[in-house]
Amino acid sequence: MAKNKTRIADATRCLMCYQPICDIACQKKVFPAGIIHALHLKNEAGAYLRSAENVSCLHCDDAKCEKACARGRVDSPIRIQEICRYVSQMENISRESTQAELSVNFCGIRCENPFFLASSPVASSFEMCCHAFDAGWAGVSYKTISFYQSWEVSPRFDALPGEHPFSFCGFKNLEQLSPHSAEENFEIIRRLKERYPEKVIIASIMGRNCDEWTVLARMAEEAGADLIECNFSCPQMAKQGLGSDIGQDQDLIALYTRATRKGSRLPIIAKMTPNIGNMELPAMTAIANGANSLAAINTVKSITRINTENFSSYPDIGGQSAVGGYFGQAVKPIALRFIRDLASYPPLKGIPLFGIGGITTWQDALDFILLGCTALQVCTSVMEYGYRIIDHLKEGLSIYMKQHDIASLDELRGLALPNLVQPEQLDRERKLHCEIDSRRCIHCGRCYISCLDGGHQAIGWEKRTPMIDKSLCVGCGLCTLVCPTEAISLVNSL
Known part of the structure; x- marks a missing residue:
């Protein structure tokens, strides 16, 4: 999941060039810019449809598109080949391309x-x-x-x-x-x-x-x-x-x-x-x-x-x-x-x-x-x-x-x-607390410092590992918003 998000995040680095040089450089005529632009504009399904008929990226051993990428002249090129391969293998997205009635x-x-x-x-x-x-x-x-x-x-x-x-x-x-x-x-x-x-x-x-x-x-x-x-x-x-x-x-x-x-x-x-x-x-x-x-x-x-x-x-x-x-x-x-x-x-x-x-x-x-x-x-x-x-x-x-x-x-x-109701109509009896998935935690401490200085001091820090104190956690959700790997979730308190 985190790796997939990293790929999409890399697509958002795209400069959205006019007459993209990556399209011109692509020898397989995959036209990768359309795929990258779709991801940049949060149109993942559209990116998949653009890649579904082009599997050439799966076999290309010379990514000329990346060598030509204009972003590379600013800092580092977009990892176009890796992104296109990821998109072509997306799951749970239909290949149906029929347009809905938008009038x-x-x-x-x-x-x-x-x-x-x-x-x-x-x-x-x-x-x-x-x-x-x-x-x-x-x-x-x-x-x-x-x-x-x-x-x-x-x-x-x-x-x-x-x-x-x-x-x-x-x-x-x-x-x-x-x-x-x-x-x-x-x-x-x-x-x-x-x-x-x-x-x-x-x-x-x-x-x-x-x-x-x-x-x-x-x-x-x-x-x-x-x-x-x-x-x-x-x-x-x-x-x-x-x-x-x-x-x-x-x-x-x-x-x-x-x-x-x-x-x-x-x-x-x-x-x-x-x-x-x-x-x-x-x-x-x-x-x-x-x-x-x-x-x-x-x-x-x-x-x-x-x-x-x-x-x-x-x-x-x-x-x-x-x-x-x-x-x-x-x-x-x-x-x-x-x-x-x-x-x-x-x-x-x-x-x-x-x-x-x-x-x-x-x-x-x-x-x-x-x-x-x-x-x-x-x-x-x-x-x-x-x-x-x-x-x-x-x-x-x-x-x-x-x-x-x-x-x-x-x-x-x-x-x-x-x-969308008035504040007094919200369920104020509902109680949640956070849980940390240790497999996805990278031990950066962002959740700890945010809870310590901006929350309810419900997260401890022992041997570079965050620990939840359920008795103090009020389920505010701050930690879920700052976690870079989405390792924290809110669950019902029993």
Whole structure:
């Protein structure tokens, strides 16, 4: 088990190269990059399907792919041959490659799958959206259109590192709205809809007053957009009374939602801000005044780190910075909490939800669906890895559905909601304690020091061996989280 996890962990070191040199170098034409990329994005079943028809790695005695690996120019190459051999021999994974039905209905509009690009830099031009549609994305929420002229800073992004090198845990941005005029943007939407009539195009809009919201809504419908998204949530606007300022003010939400409805009969999505304690009441206000659905979350106001030389923050713009929007995998738990709040709030029952925030893998997507989302929007992982991740999002979700005999995503929506209860409803009579598998323990002492300094002093340390004192163990689970070999488990106390 530990060795298998080490192999998968090595795959996460992959740089996810464009036109991977390992594929070019492979004399057996196994195309190992697809296998490694699938593991990197937690699509193990997809990796297996890619390897099932290629057993050449089992017999290759000259791993040219590893010699060519770009990661080797940074530190050490990915152990491609060992990983491919491991994947080809995986157990309990079906060779069935038939795709499940991933289409969804959002506000009466058929979407070929639940995956959309979020209103952001990844959906900000005609060429980019064409590229995304050709790759397999069901739709886009086009970068927010306004009559307000955005003047952007340079640089405008910062990132905190993720669980593996050269990846993002969280990503901060100071970017505002589309750099193009409203007229230019709506012409782009018209051209996109003309070329891709089966794709779903959302016009994200933001006005400075009621008249602008109404006019923008009218222009969106005339351009052929399928839905309108009211951006009530951008946290880094350079002018007061826009973006997240609206999402925190129920009077403005009501006013601008009505103004948008006045300009169009299209379904309206209210995109909500997480920079607030309670999202249900602002969401109710949007629905009561003409919105048909909700999207959550937009980015979280943040400061990522401080430059210790000039005492500015990042991104550093000439010795200054500002609070900006934080997104990526780090905000996913926050997004899931808000989605759960909206989906379980009785007055909002049946309102379609777009889930946004940290979606990188198909498992991330499934989490949002299980909490009640109909469709999903993705940004940061596309900025990091490109539109190509759609293959693994669709494939991983499809394989999961096939394995669990799920006919449609409707069957999965909201299944987790009944199991998320109020703290006072949890079973507080249940008692567990930890047990250590001596065969898997490597005697590193991580469990001991964590329990000693951060737990309940229930683990002793004798001759470099951890010993459990069941009379002190409360079953908190801290030791199971720090153990590098998963040698510790929680069992019922008798």
